Amino acid sequence: MSEALIFSIEEFSVHDGPGIRTTVFLKGCPLRCEWCHNPEGQRFENEIVKSQTGCANCGACVTAGGGRLDEKSVDVCPNRLLRMSGEPYTPERLLQRLYRLLPILNEAGGGVTFSGGEPLAQPDFLCECLDLLKGKTHRAVQTSGYCSAEEFRRVLGRSDFFLYDLKLPDPAAHRRYTGADNAPILRNFRTLSGSGTPFITRIPLIPGVTDTEENLAAAARFLRENGVRSVELLPYNRFAGAKYASVGRRYHPGFDENALPRARTALFKNAGIDAKVLWGEHID
């Protein structure tokens, strides 16, 4: 039986697919998007999260960890500032956790969404969860689409809905800002758009990176070529950097994090695509 680290389970979410949903965040992602607002979801291994306020500098945590922060540090903090970022779950244990809310979610036209991190990076665990939920609720997967064609088809055959992130159609720009090749992402998107499985495409609007006229025009062309007629645009979260210190990392994005992103909805409209801007600040 497979096991995965889950770094968050959010109940009653309304932005992660149809209706009201429980969203399960799997820890670990093969991408390193410079604007990521979930740094605790990036690494596959478990790690300490330390609250940035209230530390008495007593040193108990470092002493317990033998000179560094580790699992043994968590229980000794008098101010309870430390926790492990991920909790291990088997698919069965996760289902027990989700089961209680399924009748309410189903009544509200919702279901369960698997997000991350990147859920497709742990396909065995994800497929087992999707199989266990089959016939019990609506199953959605929120993904960057970065995985092999074979793994993507395995998950596609078990999901009722996808939320698919499209960032940068240009290969060099994608590699520069996410650290990964976009060929698998574009290939899997084509598979999804031809599959008949319903999905939403989402583009994050990052100032000077994804919100440029060149990039959004390329995205609109790609969507149009694949028969997509709507897109959701997600303005950059200007508080993205705040969480990095809590996992012992510095945030230094290669773009102006204080600039408001452009949405350029007319550009999509001209391509016959309905563009909706989601929450957040932006300039059209």
Ligand code: SF4
């Ligand atoms: S044990 Fe808690 S209060 Fe003491 S140094 Fe560590 S984080 Fe700060």
